[in-house]
Amino acid sequence: MRFLSGVFTAVLAAVPGAVRAQENDRFSADVVASAGYSNNPFTLVGDDTESALVSVDLLPRYQRLTERSALTLSGAASFQRYLRRYSNNESYSVAADYSLRASEQVTAHTRLDLVSAVIGANNNFLPSIVGAGQAGPGIGAGTGASAGDIAPGANATVVPLTPFTDIGLFGLRNRRRSARLGGDTSIGMSAQDSLSVSGYGEIARYSRLPELGDYEAYGATLGYSRRLSERLTAGLRGSVSNFNYKLDDSDSRVFSVEATGSARLSEIWTADGAVGVTFVDSGGVRSTRQTSLSGSANLCRRGELSTLCIQGARQVTPTGLVGSQYVTTVGANWSRRLDERENVSLNGNYSNVGSGDSRRLPGDLALQTEYAQAVAGYDRQINRRLRFVASVNYRRLFGDNEGRPEDFGGQLGISYRIGDPQ
Numbered sequence: 001m002r003f004l005s006g007v008f009t010a011v012l013a014a015v016p017g018a019v020r021a022q023e024n025d026r027f028s029a030d031v032v033a034s035a036g037y038s039n040n041p042f043t044l045v046g047d048d049t050e051s052a053l054v055s056v057d058l059l060p061r062y063q064r065l066t067e068r069s070a071l072t073l074s075g076a077a078s079f080q081r082y083l084r085r086y087s088n089n090e091s092y093s094v095a096a097d098y099s100l101r102a103s104e105q106v107t108a109h110t111r112l113d114l115v116s117a118v119i120g121a122n123n124n125f126l127p128s129i130v131g132a133g134q135a136g137p138g139i140g141a142g143t144g145a146s147a148g149d150i151a152p153g154a155n156a157t158v159v160p161l162t163p164f165t166d167i168g169l170f171g172l173r174n175r176r177r178s179a180r181l182g183g184d185t186s187i188g189m190s191a192q193d194s195l196s197v198s199g200y201g202e203i204a205r206y207s208r209l210p211e212l213g214d215y216e217a218y219g220a221t222l223g224y225s226r227r228l229s230e231r232l233t234a235g236l237r238g239s240v241s242n243f244n245y246k247l248d249d250s251d252s253r254v255f256s257v258e259a260t261g262s263a264r265l266s267e268i269w270t271a272d273g274a275v276g277v278t279f280v281d282s283g284g285v286r287s288t289r290q291t292s293l294s295g296s297a298n299l300c301r302r303g304e305l306s307t308l309c310i311q312g313a314r315q316v317t318p319t320g321l322v323g324s325q326y327v328t329t330v331g332a333n334w335s336r337r338l339d340e341r342e343n344v345s346l347n348g349n350y351s352n353v354g355s356g357d358s359r360r361l362p363g364d365l366a367l368q369t370e371y372a373q374a375v376a377g378y379d380r381q382i383n384r385r386l387r388f389v390a391s392v393n394y395r396r397l398f399g400d401n402e403g404r405p406e407d408f409g410g411q412l413g414i415s416y417r418i419g420d421p422q
Helices: 002-014
Strands: 025-038 051-065 069-082 089-101 106-118 175-188 193-206 215-227 232-245 252-264 269-282 292-302 306-319 323-337 342-353 370-381 386-398 407-419
Touching (some): 232 306, 269 323
Antiparallel strands (some): 025 051, 089 106, 193 215, 215 232, 342 370, 370 386, 386 407
């Protein structure tokens, strides 16, 4: 908790005027206490893997809005205690997100994410509390929607599509700590044309096999788009990334060129995506060297009472075992407000990392390369600050998976909001 409060204080001090009380400043914190069951919470190999658990989650959020800018600081701390076999499990994340409209032609955005979590652990499958702003890295393709895009009055949230890049490390209770800083700027060159520039840097550290997994990554993207009509935009972008590992001759350089587009299909349907080719120059023994198609696609429906998004992405990412691989991810998420107090949600996704000999260890030991999960959630507001939350989930690793039970379970809990009740 000292770590979380220290980061929040540092970020607030770094943003001019952010600590001054304003009528557009909002602070809230959700405290969630829950109990549940998991058949294989750490995706282990063995016969006796199940356990009941109790958990406490803290989700603080601060937001400051002005006419031209928006600052959001959010965090998540989860503490789990298992009633048999396993030791306690904790996960933490902090995010700082800042957007600025410098002029009618220029916008800028930056985001910092700090995350510490055990790879493959059943950290939390409870439904997101509306407005909680749970912290987490924006990795992979965007959703094509954000909470601000939902029609007024809709208590529906869109779950980001998250590729699982370290499937091969599931079951080892390997903790991954990462810091990622990214930013982008968009410049309107005319009423129809715009130019965008973005960049990022990331550091990842692993508690086990750090000499094989630890890496630094950085990259940049340059893009151009043109509005063809009120509903259609098309463009082109190019990007370059470097993934650097500790071992000699294990680094990767990735180049991609993609055509981009977005469309408003109707008042409630939108689509966006990109398609192109990616080139990989790598010295890593377990890195891909393929030139392959890459891109992303998002189709979203935002209604007054519900949202639905179908998403897909294929991209090259670093992994925690000396190698960059193509990660293919598909998913869908749906949420609906049943009435003034009740919401339901469904989401699921599938990830595939690499293929063939590139995902085998010495001795012909196969790494897991495929993972799928599905979650159903329900929440009901009891009063302005108190909410009942529940979920059921299913997770499975595919491939050479003998002796590893699938994971299924559920949780029931109560959430209490401190601060701004909205």
